[in-house]
Amino acid sequence: MPESWKSPEVLNPPTEPVVAWHTELPPAPRFPRDRYWLHILLFLLTIVSTTVVGASHWFGFMTMFGSRPVRASLATMAVQGLWYSLTLLAILGAHELGHYLACRYYRISASLPYFLPIPFPLTGTAGAFIRIRQPITTKPALFDVGVAGPFAGFLVAVPALFVGLAMSNVAPLPPVFSGAELGEPLLFKFAERLVWGDIPENLSLNLHPMAFAAWFGLLATALNLFPIGQFDGGHIAYAAFGRRSAYVTIGTIAVALGLCFYSSSWIVWTGLAVALLAVFGWRHPPTWDDHVPLDRTRLWLALLALVVFVVCFTPAPIEPLDLIRPQ
Numbered sequence: 001m002p003e004s005w006k007s008p009e010v011l012n013p014p015t016e017p018v019v020a021w022h023t024e025l026p027p028a029p030r031f032p033r034d035r036y037w038l039h040i041l042l043f044l045l046t047i048v049s050t051t052v053v054g055a056s057h058w059f060g061f062m063t064m065f066g067s068r069p070v071r072a073s074l075a076t077m078a079v080q081g082l083w084y085s086l087t088l089l090a091i092l093g094a095h096e097l098g099h100y101l102a103c104r105y106y107r108i109s110a111s112l113p114y115f116l117p118i119p120f121p122l123t124g125t126a127g128a129f130i131r132i133r134q135p136i137t138t139k140p141a142l143f144d145v146g147v148a149g150p151f152a153g154f155l156v157a158v159p160a161l162f163v164g165l166a167m168s169n170v171a172p173l174p175p176v177f178s179g180a181e182l183g184e185p186l187l188f189k190f191a192e193r194l195v196w197g198d199i200p201e202n203l204s205l206n207l208h209p210m211a212f213a214a215w216f217g218l219l220a221t222a223l224n225l226f227p228i229g230q231f232d233g234g235h236i237a238y239a240a241f242g243r244r245s246a247y248v249t250i251g252t253i254a255v256a257l258g259l260c261f262y263s264s265s266w267i268v269w270t271g272l273a274v275a276l277l278a279v280f281g282w283r284h285p286p287t288w289d290d291h292v293p294l295d296r297t298r299l300w301l302a303l304l305a306l307v308v309f310v311v312c313f314t315p316a317p318i319e320p321l322d323l324i325r326p327q
Helices: 036-062 074-105 139-167 186-196 209-224 232-262 264-280 296-312
Strands: 169-172 176-182 203-206 318-324
Touching: 036 074, 036 209, 074 139, 074 209, 139 186, 139 209, 139 232, 139 296, 186 209, 186 296, 209 296, 232 264, 232 296
Parallel strands: none
Antiparallel strands: 169 203, 176 318
16 A cells, blocks of 8 residues: 555554543532421421420529419510520530531531421420431541531530529429429539539529520530440541440440439430431441541540530439428
């Protein structure tokens, strides 16, 4: 074949083989958009449910353990119920916002908070949560997302506790009294001592609704920091101990079962924790850097999270109290 008939590729053959295929990148994962109307609706319903409960707390606070009559309009009780409602929602909202902002920092898809309006007689809500829509692949990200919520909620609960205790008062219990006794976490006892000093035995602290909301916020912080499965404490434990955190989960469940015999108020929560483990598994989902130890700074923060858990924990959160004094 004459040279002039040859194509350029024949005259100058390539030194490397030409790959003749077309590659396409996999499409980015698509996640459902937030249904803003649902988040707003649940939030408004939670305001209503917690305000109703807060009004009952304020009414009980004003009656001084039922020793004096109180008359108030529904409008007044609704406004006063906001002391409890807004304080509690601020603590729960800060907790979930901490998780959400940490997810946004690591570009992890997460939903806005879902508040749960449940007409429990003491709380008015079952808390709040966010949906994390994709796996968390590294220990540092897992740790930061897990610890951000409890720390943020705790930072709001502490000043609310001191302000609420300052608005409370001490009063004598009546000869016949029926109600609930709240277990006092170490932080609560410390704040009570700073604000009120030694309270005489014949008197009792009459909690303002804001102080009760702060007490519930401390309890919620402790519950979330239990090192179980995919609780916040479970995320922290896995980041610190890796796959060995499964043994921490089993040991913690054993402790929770023991607490049920000490106080019946643990039965529902322990049952819920066991049910979640049955659904999602005992072992935490692994990260790709499972073999890499957590850095020293985060280990110190994990220790700080343990301290927060200890000062917020109480072995008997709520106990029925029937007090009958001899005349």
